[in-house]
Amino acid sequence: MTAPVVLSALAVDLAAWFPRHDPQQAPESVYTFAVASAIKMLIVFTLYMLGVALLTLAERKVSAWIQDRRGPNRAGPFGLLQPVADGLKNLMKEEVRPAGADKWLFIIAPMLAFIPAMLVWAVLPLATPLPTPWGLIDMAVATLPVGYLFMLAVSSLGVYGMVLAGWSSNNKYSLLGSLRSSAQMVSYEIALGMSTIPVLLLAGNVSLDAIIAQQAHMGWNVLSLTVAWFIFLVAAFAETNRLPFDLPEAEAELVAGYHTEYSGMKFSMFFIAEYANMATMSGLMAALYFGGWDIPFTQWDNEAPYSVLKTLATLSMFAAKTGVFLFLFMWVRWTLPRFRYDQLMTLGWGIMLPLALGYILVVATATLALDWLGVPRDWRFTMSLLALNVVLTALLLLWGDRGRLVSPASARLDARELARRRARSTVAPSTAMGAPSARVLATASDTEAQQAPAAQEVGA
Amino acid sequence: MLREYLPVLLLLGFAAVNAVVILGLGELVTRTHPTEIKQQPYESGMAPLGDARDRFSVKFYLVAMLFIVFDIETVFMIPWGVHYQQLSCAVPLVDGACPAGQLSFFGLGEMLVFALILLVGYIFVWKKGGLSWD
Numbered sequence: 001m002t003a004p005v006v007l008s009a010l011a012v013d014l015a016a017w018f019p020r021h022d023p024q025q026a027p028e029s030v031y032t033f034a035v036a037s038a039i040k041m042l043i044v045f046t047l048y049m050l051g052v053a054l055l056t057l058a059e060r061k062v063s064a065w066i067q068d069r070r071g072p073n074r075a076g077p078f079g080l081l082q083p084v085a086d087g088l089k090n091l092m093k094e095e096v097r098p099a100g101a102d103k104w105l106f107i108i109a110p111m112l113a114f115i116p117a118m119l120v121w122a123v124l125p126l127a128t129p130l131p132t133p134w135g136l137i138d139m140a141v142a143t144l145p146v147g148y149l150f151m152l153a154v155s156s157l158g159v160y161g162m163v164l165a166g167w168s169s170n171n172k173y174s175l176l177g178s179l180r181s182s183a184q185m186v187s188y189e190i191a192l193g194m195s196t197i198p199v200l201l202l203a204g205n206v207s208l209d210a211i212i213a214q215q216a217h218m219g220w221n222v223l224s225l226t227v228a229w230f231i232f233l234v235a236a237f238a239e240t241n242r243l244p245f246d247l248p249e250a251e252a253e254l255v256a257g258y259h260t261e262y263s264g265m266k267f268s269m270f271f272i273a274e275y276a277n278m279a280t281m282s283g284l285m286a287a288l289y290f291g292g293w294d295i296p297f298t299q300w301d302n303e304a305p306y307s308v309l310k311t312l313a314t315l316s317m318f319a320a321k322t323g324v325f326l327f328l329f330m331w332v333r334w335t336l337p338r339f340r341y342d343q344l345m346t347l348g349w350g351i352m353l354p355l356a357l358g359y360i361l362v363v364a365t366a367t368l369a370l371d372w373l374g375v376p377r378d379w380r381f382t383m384s385l386l387a388l389n390v391v392l393t394a395l396l397l398l399w400g401d402r403g404r405l406v407s408p409a410s411a412r413l414d415a416r417e418l419a420r421r422r423a424r425s426t427v428a429p430s431t432a433m434g435a436p437s438a439r440v441l442a443t444a445s446d447t448e449a450q451q452a453p454a455a456q457e458v459g460a
Numbered sequence: 461m462l463r464e465y466l467p468v469l470l471l472l473g474f475a476a477v478n479a480v481v482i483l484g485l486g487e488l489v490t491r492t493h494p495t496e497i498k499q500q501p502y503e504s505g506m507a508p509l510g511d512a513r514d515r516f517s518v519k520f521y522l523v524a525m526l527f528i529v530f531d532i533e534t535v536f537m538i539p540w541g542v543h544y545q546q547l548s549c550a551v552p553l554v555d556g557a558c559p560a561g562q563l564s565f566f567g568l569g570e571m572l573v574f575a576l577i578l579l580v581g582y583i584f585v586w587k588k589g590g591l592s593w594d
Contacts, residue, residue: 037467041474094490099499100511111479118475122468142467149538150468171501172512179520186527193534200541204556260502265486269479342593345523349591353530354582360537361575364568368548372563377556 032134040141041122048121052275053083055326059275062330093264098170101261105168110262110269113161117276120154123147124283125208127293127315131306139293139311140208147208148200151284152193155239158277159185162248165270166258177257180341181241181248187348188238188245194356195231198363199288212292216302219382222289225363226389227396229289231356236281238348240274242329244336245344282325286318293318351400362392522590533578540571 057072057079064071072079097106124147127139144150159182166178199221200206203214215221222229238245241257249257259270286292293314295301301314339347366388375381413421501508540547547567549558585591 033463037470041467041471045471045474045478091486091489094492095486096492096494096498098501099496100501107483111476111483114479115472115475118478119468119472122471141471142464144464144468167513169501170512172503172508172514175512175516179516183520183523186531187523190527190530190534193531194537197534197537197541200538201544204542204545206538206542255502255504264490265482269482345591345593349526350586357575357578360541361571364544364571367544368563368565368568371545371548371558374560 029134036134036137037141040137040139044121044126044141045118048118048276048279049272051279052272053087055275055279056086056271057083058326059330062327063334066331066334087268090264090268095264095266096261098261100170102168102170105164106261107266109161109165109168110266110273111161112164113158113273114269114276116154116157116161117273117280120151120280121276121283123150123208124280124287125212125292126318127311128301129306130308130311136306139315143207143209145207148196148206148211148288151208151280152196155277155280156185156189158273161270161273162258165262169258169261171261173254173256173260174258177248177254177260180254181258184238184241184245184247184344184348187345188235188352191231191348191352191356192235192239194353194360195228195235196288197356197360198225198228201360201363201367208287208292212287212294213302215291216294216299218377219379220289220291220294220296224382224385224389225289226386227359227392228356228363229285230393231352231359232285232289234347234352236285237329237332238344240278240281240329242278243333244339246338247341247344278329279322279326282322282329283318285325286321290321292321355396355400359392362388519593526585526590529581530578533574536574537571540567540574543567 060082061071061079063069072082075081075085097103122141123144125138125140125143129136129138131137140147162178162181162185164178166174166176166181169175199211202218202221202224203211205211205214211221218224237243241248248254249259254260259267262270293301295313295317301310301317363385366385370381370384375384501512503509544567545556545558546553547570548564550562550564550566551559
């Protein structure tokens with residue numbers, strides 16, 4: 001009796017707080033809705049699993065390409081069947097559960113990583129609505145009025161899987177990996193959340209459809225909110241535990257991080273979840289800052305008479321944008337070295353958080369000023385904000401990036417002490433030859449000091 | 461009204477069933493041959509020293525607590541961001557735009573006060589050394 005009342009009260013409340021963007025007509029009939037939802041769900045789930053499988057192959061192929069190797073090329077043409085072979089291999093592998101592991105948490109943890117990773121994709125609008133004989137079908141599994149909030153909430157659930165995996169394994173590497181990963185993910189989630197507030201400022205809505213519609217009308221947010229996009233990008237790398245922020249599984253330190261003890265299909269599920277999160281972040285970045293399925297320089301795709309052609313064109317546009325970001329993830333992996341953990345934390349709390357907060361205020365002031373000047377909310381508004389962003393980016397790169405907070409280890413030493421060590425380290429190899437014990441001591445303490453000048457030369 | 465949310469539940473159920481099926485399949489296909497050595501937690505080939513559930517740096521708790529505080533601040537900003545255009549207009553919006561001469565500083569002022577309070581807390585945490593790792 002009371003449950004429907006409570007639910008409807010909740011719905012009214014939500015509707016009042018987050019005004020609905022002009023709803024793309026969901027099919028009227030309940031049966032159409034149910035059947036369409038089921039079909040969309042199956043297609044999206046299948047595509048997602050297939051996409052993740054191909055993504056693992058793409059990662060290896062791109063890595064090989066960057067390192068001038070061939071990559072997997074034995075299973076099927078161009079190694080296309082490699083993911084199938086990997087999957088089969090993992091299926092046939094013996095599952096090892098370490099002694100002292102918590103049995104149920106050990107089994108539940110991979111599921112807790114896998115399910116949210118699959119669920120997040122549900123609300124991303126993939127294309128313009130598809131016209132069918134039964135009415136227009138939205139091209140998202142669920143067209144939620146609170147789509148962006150849903151993505152933010154569900155994508156942060158993945159951290160539970162990692163924490164439980166690390167704790168239940170009864171392995172020190174796993175525990176440290178999961179601690180690092182959870183601390184890193186929660187730290188960057190703040191910057192991630194704050195970097196999207198300017199998007200909401202411009203769109204005035206939390207539904208992803210409305211955010212995309214606003215960008216189709218005004219120009220992509222990457223132009224008007226460049227700094228926010230950059231903060232989001234960095235936070236996305238940290239959220240997905242990818243290089244340069246892959247400390248949770250830094251191979252040289254923690255073997256494989258939180259899933260060190262996992263084997264067989266449980267390991268596979270963590271692997272799928274990781275790549276799925278990468279795809280989700282790319283898709284979200286495309287939707288929030290790059291116009292989602294919007295085709296640039298034309299209004300053809302945004303206007304009402306929808307057709308199958310429009311759906312296909314916008315779908316491939318969205319796939320292309322997501323693909324570019326996925327490639328960026330792989331490219332960065334082979335370009336940047338790993339951060340140190342204190343650098344990671346200082347970057348998150350000391351730079352990203354104040355930057356994101358300040359940027360919200362800047363954008364709020366700028367929109368108010370532009371409204372006051374009477375700049376209409378179309379491409380002129382975007383271009384004015386772009387000019388502001390160019391200035392801010394220049395300030396950020398020239399003035400903000402001085403190596404104060406995210407500093408090399410040598411910066412923590414006293415300047416005179418550093419100079420003394422550097423002087424000694426250039427002499428040490430020749431003079432210390434005769435005294436092995438002294439040499440060992442010198443090398444141990446000078447490792448950092450020796451690396452610092454080299455790094456500076458590269459920087460200069 | 462809440463119909464849009466049903467496919468999410470459907471997908472949740474489907475993903476959960478799939479997760480169980482995948483793990484179950486793994487259990488069915490393979491046979492385990494546990495030995496004492498194989499079951500040892502991996503520690504780079506050495507015999508494990510002590511239990512893994514040991515004490516760890518209190519910094520991690522601190523990060524978790526700070527996260528709660530700042531994440532809630534972020535969540536508070538979302539409704540403000542959504543309503544910003546209306547908050548900075550003295551009269552109801554007309555066609556999604558504020559009528560000329562009706563702009564107000566209410567929305568911006570609200571956020572400045574909020575950000576100032578947040579900043580005081582942030583500086584406090586910073587000065588206390590809560591954000592420095594070494």
